[in-house]
Amino acid sequence: MARALIAAWAATYIALVSSFGVGGGSGVGIGVNWGTMMSHPMHPATVAAMLHSNGIAKVKLFDADPWTVAALAGSAVEAMLAIPNDQLARVAASYDHARQWVKHNVSNHDHDGGVRIKYVAVGNEPLLKSYNGSFTTTIFPALKNIQRALDEAGVGRRIKATVPLNADVYNSPADDPVPSSGNFRSDIRPLMVDIVRFLNSSGAPFTVNIYPFLSLYQNPNFPVEFAFFDGGGKPVYDNGVEYTNVFDANFDTLVWSLQKAGVPDLKVIVGEVGWPTDGDKNANVKLAKKFFDGLLKKIARKEGTPLRPGDMEVYIFALIDENQKSVQPGNFERHWGIFTYDGKPKFPMDLTGEGRDKILVGAAGVKYLPSQWCVLNEDASNRYKNVPASVNYACSNADCTPLGYGSSCNGLSKKGNISYAFNMYFQMMDQDVRACDFGGLAKITTENASQGGCLFPIQILSAGERTASGAGSFRILLAVVMVSVVVFV
Ligand SMILES: *[C@@H]1O[C@H](CO)[C@@H](O)[C@H](O)[C@H]1NC(C)=O
Ligand SMILES: *[C@@H]1O[C@H](CO)[C@@H](O)[C@H](O)[C@H]1NC(C)=O
Ligand SMILES: *[C@@H]1O[C@H](CO)[C@@H](O)[C@H](O)[C@H]1NC(C)=O
Numbered sequence: 001m002a003r004a005l006i007a008a009w010a011a012t013y014i015a016l017v018s019s020f021g022v023g024g025g026s027g028v029g030i031g032v033n034w035g036t037m038m039s040h041p042m043h044p045a046t047v048a049a050m051l052h053s054n055g056i057a058k059v060k061l062f063d064a065d066p067w068t069v070a071a072l073a074g075s076a077v078e079a080m081l082a083i084p085n086d087q088l089a090r091v092a093a094s095y096d097h098a099r100q101w102v103k104h105n106v107s108n109h110d111h112d113g114g115v116r117i118k119y120v121a122v123g124n125e126p127l128l129k130s131y132n133g134s135f136t137t138t139i140f141p142a143l144k145n146i147q148r149a150l151d152e153a154g155v156g157r158r159i160k161a162t163v164p165l166n167a168d169v170y171n172s173p174a175d176d177p178v179p180s181s182g183n184f185r186s187d188i189r190p191l192m193v194d195i196v197r198f199l200n201s202s203g204a205p206f207t208v209n210i211y212p213f214l215s216l217y218q219n220p221n222f223p224v225e226f227a228f229f230d231g232g233g234k235p236v237y238d239n240g241v242e243y244t245n246v247f248d249a250n251f252d253t254l255v256w257s258l259q260k261a262g263v264p265d266l267k268v269i270v271g272e273v274g275w276p277t278d279g280d281k282n283a284n285v286k287l288a289k290k291f292f293d294g295l296l297k298k299i300a301r302k303e304g305t306p307l308r309p310g311d312m313e314v315y316i317f318a319l320i321d322e323n324q325k326s327v328q329p330g331n332f333e334r335h336w337g338i339f340t341y342d343g344k345p346k347f348p349m350d351l352t353g354e355g356r357d358k359i360l361v362g363a364a365g366v367k368y369l370p371s372q373w374c375v376l377n378e379d380a381s382n383r384y385k386n387v388p389a390s391v392n393y394a395c396s397n398a399d400c401t402p403l404g405y406g407s408s409c410n411g412l413s414k415k416g417n418i419s420y421a422f423n424m425y426f427q428m429m430d431q432d433v434r435a436c437d438f439g440g441l442a443k444i445t446t447e448n449a450s451q452g453g454c455l456f457p458i459q460i461l462s463a464g465e466r467t468a469s470g471a472g473s474f475r476i477l478l479a480v481v482m483v484s485v486v487v488f489v
């Protein structure tokens with residue numbers, strides 16, 4: 001059964017690829033992040049076809065899962081593969097492990113008709129302040145081992161090891177918040193100097209993740225227009241250089257930090273940048289569209305930043321929503337996709353930055369579970385005292401973030417809230433009838449339960465029947481149980 005489905009998907013993919021034939025898309029230089037922390041992933045071939053039909057030229061992954069990577073074989077898309085943080089210690093401790101990693105995950109795919117690998121990301125934001133230094137001793141040895149292994153495999157001139165870092169590795173003092181006073185964070189400065197000098201010597205870029213949305217989210221006094229690219233806000237002046245948006249100011253703070261570390265010309269690529277569409281009062285389609293419009297036009301104009309004018313290599317975060325990301329950073333965390341969980345474009349955009357908005361090409365051939373929902377059974381009102389526990393259970397296993405303040409389903413009634421929670425759990429559990437009981441409080445209906453702007457989704461048929469990473473996702477699911485939204489009834 002599963003194999004037949006996969007075969008069908010593969011056939012769809014081949015059909016798509018051949019019908020687009022010679023360079024289907026317009027060869028957009030933009031990259032995207034393809035994360036897979038979702039309960040019901042689409043088939044990788046379906047996603048690879050989306051990249052192709054939208055002319056997306058580059059993709060950044062968060063691991064080197066052979067199932068995902070293999071889907072890129074034979075395509076022109078340039079790939080950044082990754083070593084997750086939990087593998088850094090192993091790769092740092094032993095050059096042999098690094099060599100094995102490169103052999104299995106790079107050399108095996110690096111051939112004619114294989115995958116066009118361009119970078120290996122060593123870790124993902126390993127020096128994030130909230131990791132409390134967990135990776136400070138392993139990140140640099142891991143980086144060196146991987147680059148050496150790439151060099152010794154004979155691919156080091158084409159394929160570079162880099163480290164995606166959050167913009168929290170550098171800052172400017174609060175009393176002088178301009179780019180020119182920026183430097184690497186004091187607790188990791190010597191380590192950062194070692195890393196950037198190594199990247200410089202190996203010809204690898206610095207990879208930075210910059211989030212104007214978070215500037216706005218974390219600081220209620222942040223000037224809103226400064227998060228976007230349309231001007232209109234009060235500019236910031238730094239020794240005669242004018243900044244009209246936080247993205248440029250942030251990027252140039254990094255450029256100053258690199259200069260102070262002795263590598264003024266180190267290439268910088270933007271590993272993640274984006275805007276979420278739900279889960280916060282500023283996370284919606286309208287503002288996301290405004291953000292991407294400005295960003296993509298800026299990239300197309302090759303405007304760069306005041307200190308680094310010209311071309312910029314940028315990876316949008318993210319391609320698809322991921323319903324199993326931790327919501328510790330905020331409820332918006334599961335809503336960064338420019339496509340929904342089932343591969344539908346959320347808003348019109350022009351990835352070439354020429355301002356000719358169109359609906360992006362969605363996923364083809366996605367199969368849904370039946371059109372049925374799980375809702376509150378209003379006849380069971382005698383059992384209502386059990387509602388809070390049931391709702392909490394549902395929301396700690398499934399995604400209820402759209403119910404929160406400022407989100408797409410925040411306007412629901414109490415009963416609507418309960419139904420939403422029940423339905424999300426039911427869909428998460430592949431519509432298992434046992435998942436729509438809640439001690440008699442719930443019932444299955446074929447009447448579309450969506451209300452106004454609040455979508456009660458139908459889950460897709462998961463393509464994720466890979467045992468190993470399936471189990472991994474489930475562990476992640478359990479780990480986020482305690483930080484989910486609490487719905488009060
Ligand atoms: C290759 O990458 C996969 C997925 O990230 C990982 O599980 C595996 O351990 C790697 N292979 C080696 C030999 O390290
Ligand atoms: C880091 O430290 C804080 C405060 O002590 C703690 O709450 C948090 O769980 C720690 N995080 C990690 C990843 O160890
Ligand atoms: C950085 O790389 C450039 C170009 O290869 C080189 O000229 C320069 O000396 C390097 N700087 C350091 C500090 O290694």
Ligand SMILES: *[C@@H]1O[C@H](CO)[C@@H](O)[C@H](O)[C@H]1NC(C)=O
Nearest residue numbers: 371448449450451455456458
């Ligand atoms: C249910 O209704 C919503 C809103 O009208 C719509 O977007 C969605 O596609 C419908 N779902 C199904 C399965 O028909």
Ligand SMILES: *[C@@H]1O[C@H](CO)[C@@H](O)[C@H](O)[C@H]1NC(C)=O
Nearest residue numbers: 403404413414417486487488
């Ligand atoms: C529904 O749940 C959300 C999220 O917990 C809450 O903010 C809202 O007040 C609830 N609505 C009602 C009517 O109880």
